[in-house]
Amino acid sequence: MTGSSAPALSSAITAVGLSKSYGDKVVLDGIDLHIPEGTVFALLGPNGAGKTTTVQILSTLVRADAGEARIAGHDLVHDADAVRAAIGVTGQFSAVDNLLTAEENLMLMADLHHLNRREGRRRTAELLRRFDLTEVSAKPVVTFSGGMRRKLDLAMTLVGNPRVIFLDEPTTGLDPRSRRTMWEIIRELVAHDGVTIFLTTQYLDEADQLADRIAVLDHGTLVAEGTAEELKRRIPGGHLRVRFADPDRLDAATALFGAVTRDTESLTLQIPSDGSIPTLRAVLDVLDSASIAAESLTMHTPDLDDVFLTLTGRPRSGDAATSPKENAR
Template identity: 65%
Template sequence: MSDTPPTTCPAVDIRGLRKSYGDQSVLDGVDLTVEAGTITALLGPNGAGKTTIVGILSTLLRPDAGTVRVAGYDVVAQPEAVRAAIGVTAQMSAVDDLLTGVENLRLMASLHHLGRRAGRERADALLAQFGLADAARKPVSTWSGGMRRKLDLAMTLVGNPAVVFLDEPTAGLDPRSRRTLWDEVRALVATGTTILLTTQYLEEADQLADRVAVLDGGHIIAEGSPAELKSAHGAGSLDDVFLRLTEPSADLTTKDAD
């Protein structure tokens, strides 16, 4: 199969995705499209399968059924091409506390097979972009939680990925640090990068996302812009929409808000 993607295609295209662990079905026919240059927030209760979807999209997990394409590449048939096109900021920090900020970034540059000079230039540019240059040569163990999370995102961007998966990127951050990271995400999308975001913070989805998809019971049960979802459910906030959709008595056949 050719590693050349279609000329125009969604950044993420999921059709009929299924995944089980033993006899427990986690994803049962998920369909989701993320257009290039946008932010889509994937919401769902704990255990709904959000992290499983990110694992499949990043080629760390293999789907049981369905088709999944990222940047035009099939995650099963073309995993190397997918990995070259993506960046992932996981729930658990990827930074090494024993290294300095610049050492973390240069290590990541080496893993991306950048030359020594190119790696140094890329590291310096990202440190400046994220406002971390002043602390660059201090051990990361001395950094604040917000600075560490910004470094996590910077490390994700070393390879200039077209598509970035952010899995609970602001978990544990204080409100000021969270909003600072939001600004970095907005700036990233302004350059054409595509973001798929999983989050437990409904305000975060409301502030950042062009589209929101709600995952529950193994399916996408609602999808639309934040404004469309609030209007469709007569709700004043995404919190209200989420609670109505995911409470035990909710109608799991809810259609798109379009």
């Protein structure tokens, strides 16, 4: 290969063989991770898959039974204090003090990070402004909406300027507008601050919107990893839905294609497709060559819901058989 290539991104998180059991229950079964700096990594999986345990281990809250990991270049076990200094954690439930104001909550975090009073006030004012909380800074948090509380919770995480942030179900319980506000904040942290985000979520559209890479965890094992598009391409079921104006055209089109699903009531054919432009063009060329006009054409490609339901919820060896959809509920 000739010419220069862009340098590889440094790793914010690496893990090899992380395992954790509680008694006879295996929660994590030897997972490996490689997450570059300045990216969003999403970990998906049904309840009980091991997502929160993974976050707890990587954030030094729980010790793994086996395996090793490095966060921001620091060994998880032998340099735990340096790991804690480099990370921030925002859990599923807001950690703010309801009896304090937004400003007091942030100043408390500044004290915990041993910032002097002047720097603490500067940092507090900056974060209040950044999260659009300046006007309510003197109000007790108990009066805040869910979206405002989550913004303050994330702002408190940023007081220590972490390089890696663990967001465990960060938008649970938020309304659609508040969720999208949080998405914009997360994107800005990565784009402008170079922060690495480790996101766990059960909102599949959230992972689709935010994540550079996605891993799917089931029964403590990583069953798939890749970009959202790479994961979707692994799942069968993509098709073109072509509608015709009358039964004659439907009959003529049916004769042209082999493995198709025909719906005489809606006058449509469902033609298997990988979602690519060449496949779409080939179908249109066949219809055009036969002078068969289609009324409409829509393309369906598998989404992350399909990925989730296909890859998760299968019983462990020895468990009673249960369908993926039943376990994913």
